Amino acid sequence: MEKSNGVIVFGASGLIGRYLYTYLKNNGEKVIGTYFENPEEGLIHYDLVNSSIDELDLRDIKYAIISSAATKLDKCKDNPEYSQKVNVFGIKKLIKEVSKKGIIPVFMSSASVFNGLTGGYSEEDERDPISLYGKQKVEVEDFLISNFKDYLIIRPGKIFGVQKCEGVLFTDWYEKYKKNEEILCADDEQLAPTYAKDVAEGIAILIQKNCKGIYHVNYPEHFSRYEMALNFFSFLGINYNKFRSCSIKDFNFSEKRMKNSYLNISKFIKETGFRFTPLEECYKEIIKNI
Structure with missing residues (x-):
C-alpha cells in the first residue's frame, strides 16, 4: 500500500480500532492511537467528552478515524444520558475539533441505522433505526452530511476478530465449548460476519483513494448465527451436544435487535475491487490462537 497522510485512530483499544491501528502501523503509516478505558502500550488516553485534541500532537495527521463509542445496545438504552453524551455530544465535539484543524473525519457508523426488516x-x-444506538448513529451521520464536505462514513457488518480475548462470534462460541457451557444461537437473525482486519484494510484503501461519502463494508455473504456456528464447529470436526438453535426473541435483551443486518457492498467493491478473507481462512487463524 502506498503511503498516505497520517492517521489518528480514536478508540484504538477496541475491536475494530485495534485492527485499524495495527494494520496502519504494520504498513508503515504514521498512526496515533487513543484509548479510554483499556490502556495499551503506545496508546494515548482520550476521553470523548472531557478531553481536547489540543492535548495531542496532530502534525502531519490528515484523517481521524472515530471508532470510539459506547457500543453495547442494551447499555445504550439502559443509560441513555451517558450514551447520548458519548455517542452524540462527544463525537460531534471531536468532529468539529478535528475539522477545524483540516483533518478529515472517518466515522464508524453501523448497520443499526436501518430497521432490519429486509437487509x-x-x-x-x-x-429507520429501531434502537437508541442506531438513532445516535443517525444523528452523527446527519451532522456530518449537513455541515461538512470532506468526510467518510463507514457502516460495517458484524465485526469479529481471531484472537482468543476478543470474544465475538466464533471465539466466544469456542470458549463456551471449552467450558462445556450451553451455546444458544438464533436461527432467525441474518448477518454478515466480517473480519476486523478486512474492515481495517478496506478503510485504509478508501483513505488512500481519497474517497468521500458513505460506504458499506461487510462480508459478501450472510447467515444466521446458528448457520455460522454449525459451519464453524463442522470445520473444527466438533459435534457438540450443548449447542442448539433458538429465536432472537428468546434472549432477554432490553433493546430491540435487527433481524437482517447485512448490507449491500456493491459501491465499496466497485471502488476498491476488495476481496474479503474467506471464513475458512479466518477459522484457521482462530485455531492457531486458541
Whole structure:
C-alpha cells in the first residue's frame, strides 16, 4: 500500500480500532492511537467528552478515524444520558475539533441505522433505526452530511476478530465449548460476519483513494448465527451436544435487535475491487490462537 497522510485512530483499544491501528502501523503509516478505558502500550488516553485534541500532537495527521463509542445496545438504552453524551455530544465535539484543524473525519457508523426488516441495504436506502444506538448513529451521520464536505462514513457488518480475548462470534462460541457451557444461537437473525482486519484494510484503501461519502463494508455473504456456528464447529470436526438453535426473541435483551443486518457492498467493491478473507481462512487463524 502506498503511503498516505497520517492517521489518528480514536478508540484504538477496541475491536475494530485495534485492527485499524495495527494494520496502519504494520504498513508503515504514521498512526496515533487513543484509548479510554483499556490502556495499551503506545496508546494515548482520550476521553470523548472531557478531553481536547489540543492535548495531542496532530502534525502531519490528515484523517481521524472515530471508532470510539459506547457500543453495547442494551447499555445504550439502559443509560441513555451517558450514551447520548458519548455517542452524540462527544463525537460531534471531536468532529468539529478535528475539522477545524483540516483533518478529515472517518466515522464508524453501523448497520443499526436501518430497521432490519429486509437487509441488503444500500448507502442510499432510507434509514429507520429501531434502537437508541442506531438513532445516535443517525444523528452523527446527519451532522456530518449537513455541515461538512470532506468526510467518510463507514457502516460495517458484524465485526469479529481471531484472537482468543476478543470474544465475538466464533471465539466466544469456542470458549463456551471449552467450558462445556450451553451455546444458544438464533436461527432467525441474518448477518454478515466480517473480519476486523478486512474492515481495517478496506478503510485504509478508501483513505488512500481519497474517497468521500458513505460506504458499506461487510462480508459478501450472510447467515444466521446458528448457520455460522454449525459451519464453524463442522470445520473444527466438533459435534457438540450443548449447542442448539433458538429465536432472537428468546434472549432477554432490553433493546430491540435487527433481524437482517447485512448490507449491500456493491459501491465499496466497485471502488476498491476488495476481496474479503474467506471464513475458512479466518477459522484457521482462530485455531492457531486458541
